[in-house]
Amino acid sequence: MPSRLRLPGTQRRPRRVAMLSVHTSPLHQPGTGDAGGMNVYIVELAKRLAAIDIEVEIFTRSTTGALEPAVELAPGVLVRHVDAGPYEGLAKEELPAQLCAFTHGVHQAWAGHRPGHYDLVHTHYWLSGHVGWLASQRWGVPLVHAMHTMAKVKNAALAAGDTPEPAARVIGETQVVRAADRLVANTSGEAAELMQHYEADPDKVAVVHPGVNLDVFRPDPGGIAAGRAAARARLGLPQDALIPLFAGRIQPLKAPDVLLRAVAVLLDQDPSLRTRLVVPVVGGPSGSGLARPEELQKLAARLGITDVVRFRPPVAQEQLADWYRAASVLVMPSYNESFGLVAVEAQASGTPVVAAAVGGLPVAVRDGVSGFLVEGHEPADYARALRRFADDPGLSGRMGAAAARHAGSFGWDTAAAATAEVYTSAMHERRRLRSLHG
Known part of the structure; x- marks a missing residue:
């Protein structure tokens, strides 16, 4: 097999990532409303990425007028609040109608920077994926997407009294899967579901186990x-x-x-x-x-x-x-x-x-x-x-x-390092294709 041409700088890590979480803020308390494991995932991953010199700017929808437009979550991690629809009383199911407004807010923030400010877009959940899809195309950078949950999988194992996910979400997820440069799956089982239910390209799917904050969640030192x-x-x-x-x-x-x-x-x-x-x-x-x-x-x-x-x-x-x-x-x-x-x-x-x-x-x-x-x-x-x-x-x-x-094997440092490798791979592939198509 002929070796691939390696261009100068093609293996560079991203310097700054735009991370999108439309429907739930990393500042919200997990365990209520729509805040849960995904919030913890985004916060911890962003902090650990920043610790290895990858700055993260998290875009999320404003849910109160009292919030500052930008809040530093940690050194190297900035949360940007985007006005999209009323602050309160908007259910997650109503958010697709606000994606245009959210996309506008994201692009307004981007317009204030020099070209190349963001090296990559990392989106969480399908709503964010649609905004990230447009941003990726407009900015000319890779789109990395994490599903977190999938409508087809949820509907196949629905709890009694639960509401099925709508067809619009299934269609939206399918579009994002096709558009993404890389798809991050939590487990090999989730990777298989992406391929089975959404016909994801196996070469685009990367398995990265989420981590746990081992400084907070640990046994008592006394035993x-x-x-x-x-x-x-x-x-x-x-x-x-x-x-x-x-x-x-x-x-x-x-x-x-x-x-x-x-x-x-x-x-x-x-x-x-x-x-x-x-x-x-x-x-x-x-x-x-x-x-x-x-x-x-x-x-x-x-x-x-x-x-x-x-x-x-x-x-x-x-x-x-x-x-x-x-x-x-x-x-x-x-x-x-x-x-x-x-x-x-x-x-x-x-x-x-x-x-x-x-x-x-x-x-x-x-x-x-x-x-x-x-x-x-x-x-x-x-x-x-x-x-x-x-x-x-x-x-x-x-x-x-x-x-x-x-x-103990599920540390966030390991997850962040693996995610950075996914980013680097996506950027390298994007540059390689760009050089081929000249």
Whole structure:
């Protein structure tokens, strides 16, 4: 095979990246509204890219007039707020009508710079992909896109009572997949879904595992058992309790109802557990759950378990780490997860995970080592997994130690370095094609 001509400077890393997140701001609190794992992903990736001398400017839609047009998130990371539609009361489903206004705002910011200010566009979620597609063409730079979730995949595994993703999103995603120079997939499974459902070019798909902030999410220096005792004391939780934790957005996709139903099954089987069972649900309504924000509380009442369930609002990462350390096990019965950052955060904190065997969770969780994977969403199956922790009080600590070791391989520095390689490859390929077509 003839070797490719290597042009001077073709392997240069980008100096500055325009990162687009239309529908959710990196400044929003994860766990409520549309803010979740993608917010954490963007914030952490941007910070680590800046640490290796790749500046990042994140464009996001303004949701209040009180925001400054530009806010420094961290050294080398700037958040730019773009006016597009009313500040409040605009659902994610209504945002496609504001993409023209958002695109205008992005181009206004670009027009104030010298040519070549941005070396590359990295978009997150399909709405951002459409804006990035136009920016990429206008600026003559590569488009790197991350789906985060896919309409076809979500619709194939829809939770009861959830709303299917509209055809317009499917069409939009297909267009972005075709337009992108590179597609970043969280796992090899997601890469396969891109190729199967959207006919993505395999040469354009790169697998980069998301990371976890190992400075925040880590076991207590005094050990897992001591850390659990200290975290429970700080959060006002009983020391000898079995604590299965749900953390995340309260919506059908995340299936917190499966945990509550599993707890009801567990108590039916062994009523004596009621005196030492506490089930925290940490998070706020989101997605289709916004239409029925009290549905989960009502379900707990119907199941007769309100005395053991504790609903808590979303919390900052440092306090979330305390909830993870305090828990016996994190329960994640989602219908779909592109990766499952919450599962990795919990494991990094020294807590095992019981999760649905869907999406990226089989990568995030080592079945039988750092937790248990459950096929399907039958509450009885989750109750069976929880019973193992009830019957063997030492299991949580043993698996927690293995979980922390497993999660240690998911650092954001590794993810940022791999992402930078994707950027460099996309830029090199763009220049190579430009030289061929002269």
